[in-house]
Amino acid sequence: MKAWKWFEGSRVGRSVFRVGIPRSNLERAQAMVSSFLLHVQPAKVNRRTLRPATTLGLGLISLYLLGILTVTGILLMFYYVPATDRAYDAMKDLQYVVSAGLVIRNMHRWAAHLMVLFVMLHLCRVFYTGAYKRPREFNWLVGIALFLLTLGLSFTGYLLPWDQLAFWAITVGANIAAYAPVVGPELKFLILGGNSVGQEALIRFYTLHVIVLPALMAFMVSVHLWRVRKDGGLARPEEGADRLERIDVEHLPTNKSYGLMELTRSTSLQVGKNPEDEVFSWPHLVFREMLLLLAVIAVVLFLAVFWNAPLEEVANAIHPPNPAKAPWYFLGLQELVSYSAFWGGVVAPAVLVTALVMLPYLDRQAVGAGRWFARERRLANTVFTIFLIIAVVLTVIGSVFRGPNWGWVKPWAQPPAVTEGH
């Protein structure tokens, strides 16, 4: 502690930390503004922001998982070789030869699954709190791009181990794309860089997975967080941004020079905010965020230490496993595809994404933003919940109730003897 105090006061220490550990309110504000990492957030936040129930921290958890994925992913890149004759061996090396390789691979895999899950949960949170309403429509769109990028990253990463699971999941996934109207077959050819999953597909997925999609993701996440700030922080119930809508311009006090400025949405003016509700971000917000980060790392580490990421036999183009399943987040789609490839594989996802994109422009009434399950939004909430239940049920069916030949199995019964097709 003494050494730190000395360092903080030294020339070097001050040049790095400027404010040091804040001791006054002024310094608390300065700490937020003068640090690159912290200035993304305002110096003061609404009390509601700190309440776990406001966001359940789901967006933040997604962000942390993305961070874990970036770090572990870069480490994996030091050993991984995107060649069909070496990729699988590289995975085996990571598991059995490289120091800490097993845990790092496990962390990467479990964090990836968790991220898909938490991004979905975050999407649901934003929906059920009506947080996509004006002025946050655009950030909802950015969010959908992030959702699709998350799926894209998971999907491209899935192929890289080049085991049976990877090979056939990608074969099945790419063939779902081939059902797209007009350009389907060409699209599949472009994705795979050929007619079947092979070396060309592997290098394509690798390039997408390690640079193209992460770069897009980094950019979009920056836009996303910047927008949260620009939209005036988290959505709050009526007394916040919504009140602006209801101000009758004619009744604005004209004797005040800032009368019109009150209408701006800029974050510099504390419009519609009650100063009593505001607390300093440092330490209240930052502390909670760091605590959550620790918790996320702890959970991922825990999973990674006790459960190994699956690695099946090396990819074999002649013997598909029975059943061949896509990654879990596509199993709802695959279940639909098993009834009708076109309706399930093309129409359903297209309609779903279109509906999500149009949502904030269709549902324009301002009430209910910032509150969970607002009564005024009963219709919207019901419709969304029905779709959600359908999606969950389909995914659960595809994941655990489908066995060999895509036939029904009871997951609690003895696993049936798998009969190979050959």
Add this chain to the structure above:
Amino acid sequence: MTPQQPPSDSTSRRSFVQLAIGWSVAALAAAASSGAAVRFLVPNVLYEPSLRFKAGKPDDFPDGSVTFLEDERVFIVRQGNTYRCLSAVCTHLGCTVGRSELGFHCPCHGSSFDEQGKVKGGPAPRALEWFMVTLSKDRHLLVDKNERVDAEKYLVL
């Protein structure tokens, strides 16, 4: 300083033309470069097994046999002096089908096909494909997977 003139017709027309030219050039450049980038991603050379390949000598396939060729993922079907080639790629989601009592069976999601490749059950939307078989100059069976034919089309030797 002369007072600012309101833009006359001719100057606003000029700026419109300038804008139009500027934007057209930009749009053209953008279209051309994205077109080139997409075209770049469509491979011209494939290192996978050729879609046109020699399957072997006619006599390699006994009468009445259905032979699976692993690398090409096809069956060569011989009946008497007729030869045909059936795709082993399931029309559902691209798994490799195998032989069954009925004809063919896909292990992935349980589609089944009869001897003619017609769908008999499961999620497959279309029949298995038949490919053109011809005889090469050195009397090998020559299969062309680019060319799809009816199930009734045989190579008769």
